[in-house]
Structure formats: C-alpha cells, structure tokens
Amino acid sequence: MAQDMTLLWGSGSPPCWRVQIALEEKNLQGYNQKLLSFEKMEHKSQEVLDINARGQLPSFKHGDVIVNESYAACFYLESQFKSEGNKLIPDSPAEQALTYQRMFEGLTFYEKLNAVIYYDWFVPEGERHDSALKRNREALATELKLWEGYLQKLGPGSHLAGPFFSLADVTVFPTVATLFRFGLSAEHYPNLGEYYALLKERPSIKASWPPHWSENPKGQDTLKDI
Amino acid sequence: MAQDMTLLWGSGSPPCWRVQIALEEKNLQGYNQKLLSFEKMEHKSQEVLDINARGQLPSFKHGDVIVNESYAACFYLESQFKSEGNKLIPDSPAEQALTYQRMFEGLTFYEKLNAVIYYDWFVPEGERHDSALKRNREALATELKLWEGYLQKLGPGSHLAGPFFSLADVTVFPTVATLFRFGLSAEHYPNLGEYYALLKERPSIKASWPPHWSENPKGQDTLKDI
Numbered sequence: 001m002a003q004d005m006t007l008l009w010g011s012g013s014p015p016c017w018r019v020q021i022a023l024e025e026k027n028l029q030g031y032n033q034k035l036l037s038f039e040k041m042e043h044k045s046q047e048v049l050d051i052n053a054r055g056q057l058p059s060f061k062h063g064d065v066i067v068n069e070s071y072a073a074c075f076y077l078e079s080q081f082k083s084e085g086n087k088l089i090p091d092s093p094a095e096q097a098l099t100y101q102r103m104f105e106g107l108t109f110y111e112k113l114n115a116v117i118y119y120d121w122f123v124p125e126g127e128r129h130d131s132a133l134k135r136n137r138e139a140l141a142t143e144l145k146l147w148e149g150y151l152q153k154l155g156p157g158s159h160l161a162g163p164f165f166s167l168a169d170v171t172v173f174p175t176v177a178t179l180f181r182f183g184l185s186a187e188h189y190p191n192l193g194e195y196y197a198l199l200k201e202r203p204s205i206k207a208s209w210p211p212h213w214s215e216n217p218k219g220q221d222t223l224k225d226i
Numbered sequence: 227m228a229q230d231m232t233l234l235w236g237s238g239s240p241p242c243w244r245v246q247i248a249l250e251e252k253n254l255q256g257y258n259q260k261l262l263s264f265e266k267m268e269h270k271s272q273e274v275l276d277i278n279a280r281g282q283l284p285s286f287k288h289g290d291v292i293v294n295e296s297y298a299a300c301f302y303l304e305s306q307f308k309s310e311g312n313k314l315i316p317d318s319p320a321e322q323a324l325t326y327q328r329m330f331e332g333l334t335f336y337e338k339l340n341a342v343i344y345y346d347w348f349v350p351e352g353e354r355h356d357s358a359l360k361r362n363r364e365a366l367a368t369e370l371k372l373w374e375g376y377l378q379k380l381g382p383g384s385h386l387a388g389p390f391f392s393l394a395d396v397t398v399f400p401t402v403a404t405l406f407r408f409g410l411s412a413e414h415y416p417n418l419g420e421y422y423a424l425l426k427e428r429p430s431i432k433a434s435w436p437p438h439w440s441e442n443p444k445g446q447d448t449l450k451d452i
Contacts, residue, residue, distance in 0.1 A: 062323075064320070070330075073326075076326050094290070097302050104295035127353075
C-alpha cells in the first residue's frame with residue numbers, strides 16, 4: 001500500500017519529520033523515499049520542483065495525489081488510512097478539540113523557535129538588530145512557559161493533548177526535539193524534558209530520528225540559558 | 227445547538243472571519259458573540275484571557291470545550307457537525323488532498339500579506355529597513371502569482387480546491403478579501419479578482435462581512451502597484 005508513496009525529505013527538518021512520524025504511526029513503512037541535502041540546495045532541484053512549485057521539503061506523493069504541506073500530509077494520511085495503525089485524531093469532542101488546538105498552537109511554537117535559532121539565516125546581515133534577537137528570545141521563553149504549563153496541568157507521562165498520542169504529538173514533537181538539540185535545559189523546563197525523554201523512545205520517532213543527529217549526537221548550545 | 231457556543235471576535239481579522247464563515251456554513255447561526263476592539267486592546271481583557279491565555283481573537287467556546295486557534299475551530303466544527311450545513315472536506319482522495327494542501331499554503335499566503343501591510347506594526351521603528359519591506363513586497367508578489375496560477379488552472383468559476391466550496395475557501399478567502407481591501411488590482415490578478423467577486427456574494431460570507439468594512443467601504447491602496 002505504501003509502495004505508491006514517495007517522500008522527498010531533508011534530515012532534521014521538523015516539517016519533514018512530521019510526515020515521517022505520521023507514516024510510521026499509520027503503519028505505512030516501505031514507502032519510497034529520498035533524502036536530499038538542504039546544504040547542496042537539492043530542495044530547489046528539478047525533481048522537487050516537478051511536484052512542489054515552492055521548492056520545499058517535504059514533498060510527498062501518493063499515486064497521483066500530491067500533498068506537500070506537512071500538516072496537510074498528516075491530515076490526509078490520518079483521513080485516508082483511518083483504520084490503519086494508530087488513530088491520531090480522537091473522537092471525543094473535548095479530546096479532539098485539544099488535539100486540534102495544540103496542533104495549531106504548535107505552528108506558533110515552531111515559528112518562535114525558528115526566529116531564534118535561525119535568526120541569522122532569516123535576516124540579512126545589514127538588517128540584524130540585537131534588540132530584535134533579544135525580543136525573539138523573550139517571545140520563545142514566554143512560549144516555552146505556556147507549553148511547560150500545558151504539560152504540567154495534564155500530569156506526568158502525558159502527551160500534548162492528553163494521555164494518548166495524537167496528531168498534536170506528530171506535529172509538535174519535532175519542534176520539542178529541535179529545542180533540545182539546540183541546548184534547551186531540561187532543568188529549566190522539566191515537563192518538556194520529561195515529555196521529550198518519553199517520546200524519543202517511541203518506535204515511530206526512533207525509526208525516523210534525523211540521521212545527521214544520530215551521526216553527530218552533539219547539538220548546539222544556542223538555547224542553554226533560555 | 228449553537229446556543230452553547232460563544233465567539234469573541236474582532237472586525238476585519240482574517241482568523242476571526244474564518245470561524246464566522248465556518249459557523250455560517252455549518253448552519254450554526256444563533257451562537258453567542260461579542261465584537262471586541264483591537265484598538266481598545268480588548269483582546270487582552272480578562273474576558274478573553276479567561277478562555278485564551280494568548281489574549282488573542284478569535285476565542286471560541288462550545289459548552290466546556292475551548293478551541294481558539296482559527297484552523298483548529300474550523301476542523302472541529304466540520305468534524306463535530308459533519309452532517310449539518312455544507313460539507314467542507316471532500317471525501318475523494320484527490321479533492322481532499324488539494325483542500326488540505328491549499329488550506330496550509332494559505333497560512334504562508336496570510337503571513338506574506340501581513341509582512342507587507344502590517345510591516346510597521348510588526349517591526350519597531352528603529353529596526354525597519356526599506357530593503358526588508360521591498361523583499362517582503364516581492365515575496366508577496368511571487369505568492370500572488372502562485373495563487374493566480376492555481377485558479378487559472380482550475381478554470382473559470384472555480385473555488386480554491388476545485389469546483390466546490392471547501393475549508394480551503396473558509397480559511398483563505400479572508401486573506402484574499404484583505405488583499406483587495408488593501409488595494410490589490412483585479413487587473414493585475416484577474417483570476418483572484420474573479421474569485422473574490424464570486425465568493426463575496428456567498429451567503430456565509432455576506433453574513434459575516436467585517437462591519438467596519440461595510441461602514442467604511444473605502445480601504446487602503448497599499449497594494450495597488452503590486
């Protein structure tokens with residue numbers, strides 16, 4: 001069933017990782033895949049542009065159906081393979097609402113992370129300001145406190161929308177893992193630290209762990225004091 | 227059924243408008259609502275903070291269920307009221323994939339619009355650069371050409387994901403309407419112009435048209451040359 005799927009992806013990209021986790025959770029192993037290099041600008045290669053006019057990864061194809069946006073691919077896979085693997089959107093109104101709510105807050109979380117760790121990449125040299133980076137770091141700290149509080153309220157061993165694993169975890173865990181890869185302190189954020197430790201042992205996540213993180217387990221310390 | 231729903235919203239906010247359109251499409255008229263003023267900072271009032279820690283609009287409650295992120299609320303309403311009003315997510319894999327794909331590209335579209343029309347609002351005075359605003363305008367123009375092409379390919383009278391109205395229109399139409407409110411030229415972008423003209427006559431959209439736009443039909447000309 002997964003033989004007619006193709007994923008073009010880059011290592012360590014949270015959007016790519018979301019789709020990989022979703023594929024694992026839905027038991028869709030065996031799909032065609034190709035690891036491309038952002039450094040070599042392979043996301044702008046003809047192979048990508050043929051299915052993704054934006055020249056971005058992930059680029060995902062299922063038969064003739066193209067669905068490149070990572071959240072779109074996650075919703076598509078859950079909907080089209082509802083009875084395969086793990087159910088990722090709960091039915092109960094309260095659990096479902098919280099799953100959706102955290103998924104979409106997750107986009108803000110991801111944006112605030114990027115605005116700190118990739119500040120120099122996003123902002124050309126002549127336009128950088130210490131005041132802006134400082135504000136971005138403060139905004140990320142505020143965001144982190146929100147998520148720390150969400151997990152605190154749900155109690156030990158929780159996932160992002162409750163006791164169950166859901167699309168909220170599929171989409172937001174890669175952001176959390178990136179935070180720790182960039183030096184976030186589990187002492188400062190104990191609930192996020194516990195969540196990270198729990199989820200990184202999950203089979204779907206282990207199976208899709210960014211290969212360049214495995215090859216070089218030492219990350220950066222950009223976020224150690226945040 | 228809608229009597230146990232409450233929407234706190236602001237006029238002209240695309241995220242609020244998305245939820246209003248979804249409620250209309252699902253025949254959930256009669257919900258409680260309160261129009262708040264961004265200018266008076268009412269989105270930071272206790273009434274909002276009680277259900278939305280981020281102090282943002284929309285803030286939406288259904289019984290005890292809180293779901294504030296606009297995309298989350300749209301998914302929630304479609305899922306919980308699947309058989310009410312209009313079906314907003316098609317079942318066919320290709321149509322569903324395109325609906326999801328355009329919905330999530332819509333977030334990029336909205337972001338690129340905001341980076342131009344609210345540049346001075348987002349960037350403090352000492353950090354503004356003509357080069358950045360120029361780049362943002364070019365990025366918006368590139369984005370506009372993509373959407374113009376999508377509509378061109380689907381043919382006259384199309385909606386964003388095909389001949390049918392879907393969650394892609396619910397979530398992206400408010401961005402398109404804001405573009406024209408800020409002076410976008412239908413001569414430069416004829417397919418977007420036609421789409422805008424078609425959709426603004428739709429009952430759900432007429433019923434939720436931003437009241438301050440109706441009171442003062444003249445918008446701005448920020449985007450007239452883009």
